[in-house]
Amino acid sequence: MSIQFNDFQRFNQNLVSIQQEQLALKRYIERSNERERMDDNQNNKNPSEIDTPERISARKKIINPRDGLAFERIFGENDLFPISYFEAGLKAAKPVCRIEVRDRIGRILGYGTGFLVSSNLLLTNNHVLENEDSALFSVAQFNYEMDLDQRERPIKSFRFKPNILFITDQKLDFTLVAIEEISADGSKSSDFGFLPLLPQKGKVLLGEYVSIIQHPSGAPKAVAFRENKIIDIFDDYIHYSTDTQPGSSGSPVFNDQWIVVGLHHAGVPDPNDTTNYISNESIRISSILKFVMEQSEILSDEKKALIDGIVHNREEIDTKNEESHDEISTGYDTKFLGNNYEVPHPTFRSDLKGDIVTQKNGDTVLNYTHFSIVMSKSRRLAYYTVVNIDGNKLVNIGRENKWTFDPRIEEKYQCGPELYENNDIDRGHLVRRRDPVWGDNANEANKDTFHYTNSSPQHKDLNQKTWLDLEDYILENADKFNLKVTVFTGPVFRGDDIIYRNVKIPAEFWKVAVLVQANGELSATAYLQTQKNLIDNLEFAYGEFKTYQVKVSTIENLTGLDFGNLRNHDPLERIETTAAGRVINNSKDILL
Numbered sequence: 001m002s003i004q005f006n007d008f009q010r011f012n013q014n015l016v017s018i019q020q021e022q023l024a025l026k027r028y029i030e031r032s033n034e035r036e037r038m039d040d041n042q043n044n045k046n047p048s049e050i051d052t053p054e055r056i057s058a059r060k061k062i063i064n065p066r067d068g069l070a071f072e073r074i075f076g077e078n079d080l081f082p083i084s085y086f087e088a089g090l091k092a093a094k095p096v097c098r099i100e101v102r103d104r105i106g107r108i109l110g111y112g113t114g115f116l117v118s119s120n121l122l123l124t125n126n127h128v129l130e131n132e133d134s135a136l137f138s139v140a141q142f143n144y145e146m147d148l149d150q151r152e153r154p155i156k157s158f159r160f161k162p163n164i165l166f167i168t169d170q171k172l173d174f175t176l177v178a179i180e181e182i183s184a185d186g187s188k189s190s191d192f193g194f195l196p197l198l199p200q201k202g203k204v205l206l207g208e209y210v211s212i213i214q215h216p217s218g219a220p221k222a223v224a225f226r227e228n229k230i231i232d233i234f235d236d237y238i239h240y241s242t243d244t245q246p247g248s249s250g251s252p253v254f255n256d257q258w259i260v261v262g263l264h265h266a267g268v269p270d271p272n273d274t275t276n277y278i279s280n281e282s283i284r285i286s287s288i289l290k291f292v293m294e295q296s297e298i299l300s301d302e303k304k305a306l307i308d309g310i311v312h313n314r315e316e317i318d319t320k321n322e323e324s325h326d327e328i329s330t331g332y333d334t335k336f337l338g339n340n341y342e343v344p345h346p347t348f349r350s351d352l353k354g355d356i357v358t359q360k361n362g363d364t365v366l367n368y369t370h371f372s373i374v375m376s377k378s379r380r381l382a383y384y385t386v387v388n389i390d391g392n393k394l395v396n397i398g399r400e401n402k403w404t405f406d407p408r409i410e411e412k413y414q415c416g417p418e419l420y421e422n423n424d425i426d427r428g429h430l431v432r433r434r435d436p437v438w439g440d441n442a443n444e445a446n447k448d449t450f451h452y453t454n455s456s457p458q459h460k461d462l463n464q465k466t467w468l469d470l471e472d473y474i475l476e477n478a479d480k481f482n483l484k485v486t487v488f489t490g491p492v493f494r495g496d497d498i499i500y501r502n503v504k505i506p507a508e509f510w511k512v513a514v515l516v517q518a519n520g521e522l523s524a525t526a527y528l529q530t531q532k533n534l535i536d537n538l539e540f541a542y543g544e545f546k547t548y549q550v551k552v553s554t555i556e557n558l559t560g561l562d563f564g565n566l567r568n569h570d571p572l573e574r575i576e577t578t579a580a581g582r583v584i585n586n587s588k589d590i591l592l
Contacts, residue, residue: 024239025268025271027239031234056205058203062198062203062257092213097215098144098215101129101134102138103137104137111215112129113128113214113250114140116193119189120161120181120190121309123288125174126174130175132162132166135177136162138160139160140160142192143156144220158180159183161180167292167295172236172287197310198259199285199311203255206230208229210228211225211254212252214251228241238283239268239281267279267281268280332345333370336484337486337522349561351560352560358409361408371385373431375414380412380414382453382490384489386488387487389435391484395437395439403427403455415457430455432449433446435487456509458509484516485513490561492508512526525571551573552570552572553570
């Protein structure tokens, strides 16, 4: 009997799929035998019990700290999800497509699933697209799903471009291939987004539930939602129980954060009943990325650049997810010191108002956890920050030192890493890292302080040696009301500030601290420190300079900010002082 070319390809594709299933079954049986041996020896741990403290720590790092129930859901202790979870799932589904596998004359051989990992690179199984020829003749079909009226949405088809990039491996059963960026009907692949891939391990734990977005049997897009328990984790593979069908090969496997943890590729057939499956298997994304990065060493610079675009880190994903940050964080509380002691944001001199950075939603105040920031367009730095500090609830959290841009405003208005590399300029926290780190949201507050919006260039000697911890002095040595303090901080912008790497470097910084004293009176004190004698030459030695307590009105004159009624609660406004103010050497010099 003769076999037509397309029949042969279909037969070969099915054979490869069966081989993958048999290999998956072999791994399953070997692990089962290991368990039995371990059960006979109580001194050894079950080989599947791999959730070490290190893995659990790695898992925690890719959980949004604002999601307080995340770990309870992972271990089945809580089934409640925020409504935004489903919105995130819809977003994760957009880059998933059906792959129509065709021969050279356009006849359909079968179906698979794939997903974009950049705007023009797609990941699927090797047994779906096993070579460049099979990719050249096949198509990726996006938007093949049902709408709310159970009608099919219009399909958007894109051809593959294996000549631009094609990397595959039969053992790991994956294919990474380029697709055209603009389809025949003018659609853009970038319109469907992509699923960022994290190279580190520990994105999922044993016993955790995963979801799979797929095109089962080539049908419209569907999801196997969370009734899919991780039952085993190997070096390169993950086993789980879930609902998949032929055509689901190449589907992304997600954890609860909609981060891709695996590439689905095979069922584990029941050795006693070939019509049943006892488990399913995916290839770990960390293993695929490791293979791809090793292969990239022999590729051209153009292809290396394409591959570099698919490797991401947790911070980049956080940045993409922070679009709604302003809706989550209420920021600085003007009535933090008490309902009778409201301290509003300062107002701006009229000539400065046009220089304030506006967010995409029209707001000018960037709200974070327990603090807020207002930015300058021309200086790309904060005009001021303001933070609520609760000394009774401070939490000691380790320093992460991972700085990120705030996506709510354009990056051109933020000084990034290019300013701070290979010199003596520090990323000086305007809101000091530990100040907002209190209460139930301490972790997110700690992380929020590492936005570039909260950074201001300060010479290392100023930042680390001399910028006195004035909040500590006030908290520890002043008469306090519930240990609560509000602190405004910012740079002084002068026209003659020196320019370094296209940024004007502020020579002076100021603080205004507000608290309620034991007698019920409001106290507002202001401080100024200069680094002018340090920044004339970035190669200079450490020099002397001083911190001064000055009038609130002095800060207003220097900055163009109006603190309203605060100047009436400044003790220096009621006494004669020198033009420079009072020299502050230690806490005893502060006049409250």
